[in-house]
Amino acid sequence: MGNQKEKQENNVVQLPSRCKAEGCSKKSERAEFCNEHFTWFKEGLVTKEGKKPLDFERKLYYFNRRKSAA
């Protein structure tokens, strides 16, 4: 079903685009982010330009708290 992550490169014609988060070189999976940074984008930890928001550290703090609470 939908659980394959990165093993679909054999018959790709176009160059895969990369995640546009700063400092990330993973292949983009969703909305031009890799899976991890897409989650960050949804959580407001990265802007759609791939930059960190001004209150990144605060958001990351709460994001990590929520993740470990889940």
Ligand SMILES: [Zn+2]
């Ligand atoms: Zn990324």
